Amino acid sequence: MERSVIERLDFGKMGYGCKHYRRRCRIRAPCCNELYSCRHCHNEATVAQVCTNCGVRMGEYFCSICKFFDDETGKEHFHCDDCGICRVGGRENFFHCKKCGSCYSNGLRDNHLCVENSMRHHCPICYEYLFDSLKDTAVMKCGHTMHSECYHEMIKRDQYCCPICSKSVIDMSRTWKRIDEEIEATVMPEDYQNRKVWILCNDCNDTTEVYFHIIGHKCGHCNSYNTRAIAPPVLPQ
Incomplete structure (x- = not known):
């Protein structure tokens, strides 16, 4: 060539x-x-709020960053620079948690456990991506998040542990007291009365050796029964 x-x-x-x-x-x-x-x-x-050709106003709300239009001003849209997207509900009602990486309602300011980028994942129940979901979000005691409707459905089905970290998501002290009473009233067979088992507490992450019981094993550190055996029961040496 x-x-x-x-x-x-x-x-x-x-x-x-x-x-x-x-x-x-x-x-x-x-x-x-x-x-x-x-x-x-x-x-x-x-791209602008008013069409340059015909002059029509394409939306009462317009975000020049997201190129987003909407006529439903009752949603109280606002753009969060840290999130990088538009949200609804009124800017004065929300704050951006930099560690969690998302906007939360003011009721959670200084009132939630931060988990880095906790909103940048899928709901552990329905698996919809949480960060840009239009549904309300619940922040659990452990700091992990899921849709509010998924959370309430989980509680309604008597599931009280976070699906991500297994920590208790509500105050379980009354339940632990009831289990105490059940264990006290339930005598184990003689062959098992002196057997011990190593457990891991899901609530405080402490490892303890306790007496084996068929109903449950109480954490010696935080008194939680949200525990799991990490070794089979054995007789003491």
């Missing part, structure tokens, strides 16, 4: 492009007849 032909084929290589794409051309937008490197550049430069 002749040198002049090669030069013509390479002419303008990398001469155009933007932060979105590298290419050898620009596009002409049919709406404004202007040249842009890509459709994203066009939107960033020209």
